[in-house]
Amino acid sequence: MLVKDRGKSIRIRKLEVMQRRVMKLHPKYLTMEDELSGRLAGHFGEQSNDYFLKPFRDFSVMHDLRLTAHESYFQIDTLLLSPRYLLNLEVKYITGTLIYDHINQVIRVKDDGTEEAFQNPIFQVKRQQSHLIEWMTKNRIPPIPVRSLVVMSNSRTIIKAPPSNKDVLHYITHSPYLQEKIKVIDKMYTNEKLTIKEVNKLSKMLVRHHVPENPDLLKRYGIEDKDIIKGVYCTECFYLPVVRKKAVWLCPKCLHKSKDLHLYSLSDYVLLFGKSITNKQLCEFLCLSSRHIGKRLLNDMNLPHTGGKKGRVYTLPDSY
Helix, strand or coil: CCECCCCHHHHHHHHHHHHHCCCCCCCCHHHHHHHHHHHHHHHHHHHHHHHHCCCCCEEEEEEEEEEECCCEEEEEEEEEEECEEEEEEEEEECCCEECCCCCEEEEEEECCCCCCECCHHHHHHHHHHHHHHHHHHHCCCCCCEEEEEEECCCCCCEECCCCCCHHHHHHHEHHHHHHHHHHHHHHHHHCCCCCHHHHHHHHHHHHHHCCCCCCCHHCCCCCCCEEECCCCCCCCCCCCCCEECEEEEEECCCCEEEHHHHHHHHHHHHHHHHHHHHHHHHHHHHCCCCCCHHHHHHHHHCEEEEEECCCEEEEECCCC
């Protein structure tokens, strides 16, 4: 049973908006684009791995959990919950070859032959497991076994390790073999530690304690207001900016027309600057020629607001 679905993270959605709206001549544009490309590859790898979980209908399945531990956060890609045990899955989309030496140092050999030191995903998943157990203890969840796996969603990823490294065999699998791995673990845990009611309670508690990551990427990449392309974009061809004629938005590139295109661009505004907006800020971001047009659009959206007529601040929804 799916309890918490997987969607694009706020970080990815922000990067997508920045790719569309940040001047391509900005010195950090290519770095930002590289980050978006890597995170999208990871996201699609996680989605492709979800296919292999479909046969396990007895589990409660949760994706993209971010919980607090020791005044910081830990993140879980996928958590499977049953009355007998919990299974933490860390999904990796990695190209090239991962080479483990006898001291668990990991070297990644890229497809072009270059090498780089690589964070050991086994250590990462062990930390996640430890944090999850501590979190459950803190929240008075009855003791239950927790297992963890690193799942390579790219079937072409090659893992090389000496026979003495038992952790690789124990913790790492590729997506196509995940079902068999889970069946093996399933046979190891036959005693129920939680009731169905307690599993449901734990699921709800995890959702309630989930804290989405919301990084300030404008600050991270040194992007100022002058670096951002203003205006309304076309949802058909992504041309920016479209023009407004007689209360209708018209794309000069593909000729798409709509009265509501500004709503999608206001979702961009929320990701870049937050949910609070004034008429002046709306007019500047949408490139409106008149504050009266801005006032009309705000009234039509029927947004909650605070303040008097001159200092009124409106609250936008998360997205449209």
